[in-house]
Amino acid sequence: MQENLSIALAGNPNAGKTTMFNALTGARQSVGNYPGVTVEKREGYLHHNGLQLNIVDLPGTYSLTAYSQEELVARDYLVNERPRIVVDIVDANSLERHLYLAVQFMEMGIPMVLALNMMDEVRKSGKKIDTAELSRLLKMPVIETVARIGEGKESLIRETLAFADKKNGVWEPLEISYGPDIDPSLMDMTRLIEAENLLTGRYPARWIALKYLEGDVQIRDMGDAAGDIGRKLSRMVEKVAEHCRATLDTSPEAIIADYRYGFISSVTRQGVVTASGQKERIAMSDNIDRVVTHRFLGPALMIGVLYGMFVVTFTIGEIPMGWVGTFFDWLGATVTAITRPGLIRSMLVDGIIAGVGGVLGFVPLIMVMFLGISFLEDSGYMARMAYMMDRVLRIFGLHGCSVMPFIVAGGIPGGCAVPGVMGARTLRSPKEKLATLLVTPFMPCGAKVPVFLLLGAAFFKGAAATVLFWITIGAWITALLVAWVLRNTVIRGEATPFVMELPPYRLPTFKGLCIHTWERAWQYIKKAGTIILAISILVWSAMTFPAIPDEAARYFQIRQESLSAQLSDARTPADKEALTIQLNQVENAKAETTLKNSFAGRLGTGLEPLTRLAGFEWRTNIALLGGFAAKEVIVSTLGTAYSLGSVSAEETGGLASRLKKDPGWNALKALSMIIFVMLYAPCLVTVVAIAKESSWKWAAFSVCYTTLLAFIMSILVYQTGQFFGVLM
Ligand code: GDP
Ligand code: MG
Numbered sequence: 001m002q003e004n005l006s007i008a009l010a011g012n013p014n015a016g017k018t019t020m021f022n023a024l025t026g027a028r029q030s031v032g033n034y035p036g037v038t039v040e041k042r043e044g045y046l047h048h049n050g051l052q053l054n055i056v057d058l059p060g061t062y063s064l065t066a067y068s069q070e071e072l073v074a075r076d077y078l079v080n081e082r083p084r085i086v087v088d089i090v091d092a093n094s095l096e097r098h099l100y101l102a103v104q105f106m107e108m109g110i111p112m113v114l115a116l117n118m119m120d121e122v123r124k125s126g127k128k129i130d131t132a133e134l135s136r137l138l139k140m141p142v143i144e145t146v147a148r149i150g151e152g153k154e155s156l157i158r159e160t161l162a163f164a165d166k167k168n169g170v171w172e173p174l175e176i177s178y179g180p181d182i183d184p185s186l187m188d189m190t191r192l193i194e195a196e197n198l199l200t201g202r203y204p205a206r207w208i209a210l211k212y213l214e215g216d217v218q219i220r221d222m223g224d225a226a227g228d229i230g231r232k233l234s235r236m237v238e239k240v241a242e243h244c245r246a247t248l249d250t251s252p253e254a255i256i257a258d259y260r261y262g263f264i265s266s267v268t269r270q271g272v273v274t275a276s277g278q279k280e281r282i283a284m285s286d287n288i289d290r291v292v293t294h295r296f297l298g299p300a301l302m303i304g305v306l307y308g309m310f311v312v313t314f315t316i317g318e319i320p321m322g323w324v325g326t327f328f329d330w331l332g333a334t335v336t337a338i339t340r341p342g343l344i345r346s347m348l349v350d351g352i353i354a355g356v357g358g359v360l361g362f363v364p365l366i367m368v369m370f371l372g373i374s375f376l377e378d379s380g381y382m383a384r385m386a387y388m389m390d391r392v393l394r395i396f397g398l399h400g401c402s403v404m405p406f407i408v409a410g411g412i413p414g415g416c417a418v419p420g421v422m423g424a425r426t427l428r429s430p431k432e433k434l435a436t437l438l439v440t441p442f443m444p445c446g447a448k449v450p451v452f453l454l455l456g457a458a459f460f461k462g463a464a465a466t467v468l469f470w471i472t473i474g475a476w477i478t479a480l481l482v483a484w485v486l487r488n489t490v491i492r493g494e495a496t497p498f499v500m501e502l503p504p505y506r507l508p509t510f511k512g513l514c515i516h517t518w519e520r521a522w523q524y525i526k527k528a529g530t531i532i533l534a535i536s537i538l539v540w541s542a543m544t545f546p547a548i549p550d551e552a553a554r555y556f557q558i559r560q561e562s563l564s565a566q567l568s569d570a571r572t573p574a575d576k577e578a579l580t581i582q583l584n585q586v587e588n589a590k591a592e593t594t595l596k597n598s599f600a601g602r603l604g605t606g607l608e609p610l611t612r613l614a615g616f617e618w619r620t621n622i623a624l625l626g627g628f629a630a631k632e633v634i635v636s637t638l639g640t641a642y643s644l645g646s647v648s649a650e651e652t653g654g655l656a657s658r659l660k661k662d663p664g665w666n667a668l669k670a671l672s673m674i675i676f677v678m679l680y681a682p683c684l685v686t687v688v689a690i691a692k693e694s695s696w697k698w699a700a701f702s703v704c705y706t707t708l709l710a711f712i713m714s715i716l717v718y719q720t721g722q723f724f725g726v727l728m
Contacts, residue, residue, distance in 0.1 A: 006054040006081065007160060010074060010105070011089035012098050013060030016117040018042070019147040020089055021057040024157070039073045048157055056083065064104040065211060066218040078110055079202050085111045085164040087156065089147070092116040092129060095273060099264045100257075102138075109173030109204055112140055113160045115152070119144040128274045137267050173204040178259045180377060180516070182252060183425060185240045186210065189233055196229045198222075212237050213252040247512035248378070262383070288505055289384065298388050305381070306407060309372040313365060313414075320364035328357030347540055354636070355536025360525070365446070366416060367521045373408065373423075374516040378508035396480040397487025401427045402436040406479065410443035413472050417441040417682055419520060421689040431493040435486050437690050438702050439479040441682035444471055447631035451677050454635055458656035459670040471678055478679065482709070490701075531685055535629040542600040543622070543637070548593055556590045595641055600625055614676065614714035615669040624676065628703075630683045668727040672718040679710035 011017045021029070025044030034041045042057035058077060059070035066072045078086065086105055090098035095116070105112050114134070116122075122129060135142040141159040145152030177183055189209035194200065199208055199222055211219040212233050223230035237252070244252050291297055332353045339345040376382040382404060390400030402424070403411075409420025420440045427433035444452065449468065456467035487493075547553070563586060567579040595601045596618065604621035611621050619641035626633035635655070642658050659665050681703040682690065691699035721727050 004052055004054060005161070005164065006056065006083040007164075008056045008058050008078065008083040008086045009089060010058045010086050010101070011060060011117075012062055012091070012101055015060070015089045015091045015098060016145075016147040017057055017060060017089050020115065020117065020145065020153065020156075021055060023147055023150040023153050025055055034073045034077075039069055046157075048161070051161075053157070053161075056081075062101060064101070064108065065214045066216045072218060078108065082169075083110075084169060085113060085160055085167070087113050087115055087160055089115045089117050089145075091118050092122045092144075093118055093125070093127075095129065096261070096264050096268055099267070100260060103174070103176070103260050103263060106138070106174040107176065107210065108207055109171035111164060111167035111169070111171070113156070113163055114138065114140060114142045115145045115156055116142060117145050117147050119152075120146045120148075130272050130274075133270065134267070134272045137270065137272070171204070173207060175206060176259060176263050177427075178256050180425070181244055181248065182213065182240065182255055182259075185236055186213065189213075189236055192229065192232060192236075196226075198226055198229050198233075209233075210256065213240060214256060215253060243515075247509065247515045249509060249512075266387070292381070293384050293388055298384075302385050302388060305376070305385075306412065309369075309376070313369045313372060317365035317368040321361060324357075324361050324364060328353060328361070331357070343544070346544065347537065351536050351540030352533065355539065355630070356529070356533055363521060363525060365414075366419065367517055369408070369415070370419070370517045370520045371513060373404070374513045374520075375508055378512055378516065380505045393480075396484040397432070398435055398480075398483050399427055399429065399432040402432065402440075402483075405436055405440045406443055406476070409440045410445040410448070411472075411476065413444040413449050413468055414446045415443060416445050416447075417443065417686040418689050420445075421686055421693060422520070422523065424693060429493075431487070431491045434491050434694055434698060435483045437693055438486060438698070438705075439483045441686055441690075441702070441706065442475045442479045442482070442679060444468070444475050444678065445631065447683070448677055450635050451631070452674055454638075454656055455659075455670040455674055458660045459665075459667040467674070471674065475678060531688060535684055539600075539626055539629050539633060543595055543598050543626075545598060548590075548597045552593060552597075556586060556593075559586050592641065595622065613718070614711060615672045615718040616676075616714075617664055620669075620673060624673075624680070627677065628681055628684065630685070631677070634677065666727065668718060668721040671721070671727060672714045675717055676710045676714040679706055679713060681707045681710075 009017050009021055021042060021044065025046050028046065029042060029044030032041050032043075033039065039059050044055050044057075046053050046055065056077065058074045061068070061071045061074050063071060064075050066075065077083075088102045088105060090102065092098075102112070102114060116129065116131065116134075119129075129144075131142045131144055141163050143152055143156045143159055145156055147153075178186060186206065186209050189212060190206045193205040193208050198205075199219075203211075203219075208219055208223075212223065215237075220230070220234070223233055240252050244250055244255060248255070292301060332349050335348050335353065336345065339348065373382075376385070386400030386403055388400070389403040393400055393402050405420040405423045407415065407420075408423050409415045409417040417440055420443065421437055424433050424436045424440065427436055452468055452471055456463060456465075460467050548556075560583065563579055563583045567576065567583065570576045570579055596605065600622045601618065603625060604618040607621050608616075608618050611617075616624065619638065622641055623634045623637040626637045638659075639655050642655065642662070659670075681687070687699045687703060690702055
């Protein structure tokens with residue numbers, strides 16, 4: 001402890017600051033002005049356990065943005081004088097409104113204590129406030145006071161000193177999520193401010209960025225004085241403001257205020273304030289929420305909404321998806337027609353067009369899905385959904401906000417982990433976000449589904465839908481259990497107590513929805529154009545080179561030539577047919593040999609001794625290796641490896657019967673492969689997205705641990721099955 005500890009009293013006008021100040025300091029006070037302004041400055045002191053405590057009665061303010069002289073003075077005092085602690089005095093009658101200022105202190109990070117003043121009136125009104133719960137949620141002491149009769153001032157001082165001691169002058173800024181429109185820019189601006197060290201000695205970087213967005217004149221002037229960075233920040237703010245105007249017809253300040261109030265109501269809603277007896281005015285949002293977040297109605301409605309969204313996504317999305325598919329088929333055929341057979345054609349058609357086309361084929365689906373998600377988000381319903389799911393997800397160390405990434409990634413089969421991972425941005429706590437990022441890819445995304453359908457159709461006759469159903473259930477269970485394990489081992493840390501911000505309901509604007517949808521779809525398209533293009537060429541090369549040895553090539557050529565010669569000499573139709581089949585077989589055998597001889601094939605063969613434990617032979621290995629790049633590759637590679645030429649997701653029937661007849665396959669191996677595909681590494685684009693949201697270290701971790709888990713589970717299932725002789 002230090003001598004002359006200073007404590008600042010803050011609060012909205014009329015909260016009872018001056019009354020409390022008088023109760024604490026008695027006659028030991030002086031009144032003057034803050035330098036240069038006409039704002040009154042009241043200082044006093046009191047003795048407590050041999051310490052002299054300097055108490056400052058700050059001017060009453062509603063916010064800490066430099067809108068008025070009072071606010072500026074209060075803020076400058078905190079930053080320049082650095083009091084050990086702030087006591088925020090709030091009128092407990094209107095707790096929510098008064099907490100707005102408290103949240104801003106928390107965002108600055110200064111150690112603070114909350115005094116719930118006017119408790120006499122609160123008690124009379126019959127309203128109840130759970131002070132202990134409020135204290136737990138806000139992570140600070142909360143003391144009930146009645147300043148007029150000095151009630152609670154002793155314990156206020158005691159708790160304040162104890163907490164000041166505990167915090168020891170360390171500022172810990174609270175980070176609130178301001179939603180998808182503000183958060184990304186806020187993050188960019190924070191990075192820039194950190195990089196250039198703008199005022200970071202005085203304020204937290206994120207706080208400065210926030211003040212910029214709120215249009216804080218003082219901070220802007222300081223930024224401008226610093227030169228180039230000020231201009232850059234102003235330009236970034238301009239962009240966000242323009243975006244908010246265009247999409248939501250509002251300003252960044254208004255959105256930020258909305259989310260702050262949302263944050264507050266998420267706190268007070270959790271049983272902190274219970275109105276009894278007295279009729280209270282309830283906002284429209286609250287009325288809607290009575291139904292929408294009702295204990296039983298709420299979840300039922302949520303399931304209905306989600307189910308409806310996916311039905312709509314797939315029925316509407318399928319139509320333009322067909323057009324994109326037709327376009328790429330046409331493109332492939334055209335390129336085949338105008339090029340000569342050989343490596344270039346093979347690379348263009350089998351590599352680039354097939355690879356990029358396969359990914360772009362999902363764009364319409366993703367756009368419809370994002371349109372639905374944007375609607376849920378812009379309207380404010382998404383926040384309610386997360387609020388309801390939080391009770392369940394919390395058990396596993398996740399957060400209510402994790403539910404959307406899960407669903408988008410394929411929690412209802414057919415999503416995509418890339419937007420799912422990007423959707424984890426809404427998670428505020430870095431640890432909960434990381435856990436979400438790491439388990440989201442377990443969900444059965446649209447590219448894994450064809451694998452499940454193929455194997456389901458081949459080995460679990462007539463039960464493909466059931467297989468998919470259980471895979472989905474299994475994926476959820478795995479995601480939750482793994483999250484629990486991760487949160488209790490590598491990413492241990494307490495859960496964020498605040499459920500989340502509940503913004504008020506808003507009717508989304510059509511223009512806003514379109515812009516939000518396009519922004520997300522564009523990110524996906526950009527990936528298809530860059531990373532997927534590169535991967536496609538790589539995968540194709542790995543499966544094409546090195547070319548088969550000359551003798552083998554000559555052998556196939558001789559066989560082909562002799563069969564062709566016989567075919568032209570053949571007389572009976574039966575002979576012709578038999579020879580055509582033989583010719584096809586030679587071509588297929590050549591494709592198979594080429595694949596086996598390629599880099600991918602050698603790797604697949606080399607891994608066989610290991611993967612045989614799980615029942616995978618070299619062909620499966622190649623397909624699974626291709627799946628590291630993109631899961632779409634698995635089915636098409638199996639097609640090539642089983643000498644069927646190219647196989648698209650729709651025509652898996654031929655491949656299914658081929659696998660079924662193949663002596664190397666059985667239901668147990670199929671099950672083992674299903675489990676492997678369900679669990680193993682996220683595709684490359686997802687890995688890149690994970691790295692962008694966390695770090696390359698964690699992205700690498702996600703690849704390794706999932707693959708290890710997948711392999712262990714497959715081996716377990718395969719070996720157990722073999723031991724008991726089931727499914728063989
Ligand atoms: P300030 O603007 O925050 O400095 O607020 P004041 O200290 O001037 O108080 C505003 C009014 O609230 C005054 O009339 C006080 O008497 C009254 N007041 C302050 N504390 C309490 C309290 O705990 N209970 C009740 N009923 N009134 C209070
Ligand atoms: Mg006063």
